[in-house]
Amino acid sequence: MPSALRRRLDHLVRRLDADRYLFLVLLGFGGSIVVTRLYLELTGYPTVGGDTLHIAHAVWGGLLLFVGGMLPLVLANRSALLAAGLATGVGAGLFVDEIGKFITVDNDYFFAAAAPVAYAVFVLALWTYLRVRGQRDGSPRSELHAALELLGDVVDRDLSRDDRRELERRLESASRSDVERLSRLAGDLLELTRSGALDGGVEEPGRLRRLADRADAWADRNLSGTRLRRLTAGALAVLGVVAVGDLAVVGFIGLDLLDGTTTTLADAANDYARVDIQDGLGTTLLLARVGLDVVVGVLLLVSAVLLLRGRDRRGVEVGQGGLLLALTLVNVLLFYTDQWVASGAAGVELAVLGLIWRFRRAALRETPDGEAATEPAGRTSSAAL
Numbered sequence: 001m002p003s004a005l006r007r008r009l010d011h012l013v014r015r016l017d018a019d020r021y022l023f024l025v026l027l028g029f030g031g032s033i034v035v036t037r038l039y040l041e042l043t044g045y046p047t048v049g050g051d052t053l054h055i056a057h058a059v060w061g062g063l064l065l066f067v068g069g070m071l072p073l074v075l076a077n078r079s080a081l082l083a084a085g086l087a088t089g090v091g092a093g094l095f096v097d098e099i100g101k102f103i104t105v106d107n108d109y110f111f112a113a114a115a116p117v118a119y120a121v122f123v124l125a126l127w128t129y130l131r132v133r134g135q136r137d138g139s140p141r142s143e144l145h146a147a148l149e150l151l152g153d154v155v156d157r158d159l160s161r162d163d164r165r166e167l168e169r170r171l172e173s174a175s176r177s178d179v180e181r182l183s184r185l186a187g188d189l190l191e192l193t194r195s196g197a198l199d200g201g202v203e204e205p206g207r208l209r210r211l212a213d214r215a216d217a218w219a220d221r222n223l224s225g226t227r228l229r230r231l232t233a234g235a236l237a238v239l240g241v242v243a244v245g246d247l248a249v250v251g252f253i254g255l256d257l258l259d260g261t262t263t264t265l266a267d268a269a270n271d272y273a274r275v276d277i278q279d280g281l282g283t284t285l286l287l288a289r290v291g292l293d294v295v296v297g298v299l300l301l302v303s304a305v306l307l308l309r310g311r312d313r314r315g316v317e318v319g320q321g322g323l324l325l326a327l328t329l330v331n332v333l334l335f336y337t338d339q340w341v342a343s344g345a346a347g348v349e350l351a352v353l354g355l356i357w358r359f360r361r362a363a364l365r366e367t368p369d370g371e372a373a374t375e376p377a378g379r380t381s382s383a384a385l
Helices: 003-010 018-043 057-074 079-096 114-134 140-155 161-174 180-194 207-222 225-259 264-273 280-308 312-337 339-364
Strands: none
Touching (some): 018 079, 018 114, 140 161, 161 180, 225 280, 225 312, 280 312
């Protein structure tokens, strides 16, 4: 790699709260696809336009993508990044939802592979979110960049008390830099902060922040200790049983379809499992899904047993691996057969994955990427399990 390019890459710094903005992108992306497809199915797929024009929702998606890209270029306020993240996610979802029209000769919106492709894009965005969420850059440059972002909230009088403590912590870290210009700037800003000059920019928590704090406090009281352990293990066990139990029904359908015909019993099971595959490719994908389902189910059941036996680290790693396998591979195949079942499965798996992350933070004092978790100032951590 050329030295000039390496220097430029070394200067790149992760934006403060980047994972928060990416979460909004994910929420907007997944939500817009599900809501759009549900609306179209319930309303009979109406056409927006006339005899000549057809305004596809990809057009609105492109418009929202344009808005999401323009907002951070025009507005310096950090609040604009929240709107940009949501607009980008919704816009991308509306655009990708019509992927079937872009990859088929006859512009087929209902192309069977369209839903798996759209979900694969979501998985890619999810992987990016997980990578960014797991990054921890404690370098003085990164700390000073984050502090300068927080200072912008002082101008808007939008700095919370927690953000104020975060600002001081980052300035303290940056002031220990070996680079004099960085340490001096951070030190001067830290002295200014501690002098009370920024007090007028600190705002009391708003209604949404208070509701979020109450939700966190409720979760700390009710989702901790033995209760959190049992809830996490129970959720993993249920998903594991469902995944393994699916083998009998889905496997029977797949085997019965190998000769190109179905029996009455297979048709009944077909309706029960909501699988409608009548070609060789579908059969192959179905059997691949069955095999992966069994692997995922075994991993989740093993994880539940490990957690109940107190082997927390291994249990968390096995459970997290099983859920990520389900989210990244199994669901792609499931979307080929039934997008609504796949959407529900992905939502449940993401919820259980969040539960595992909470358990990991409480029991092992670790973030999802395995690094030591730090509690925000002023908050107490959950009791050790």
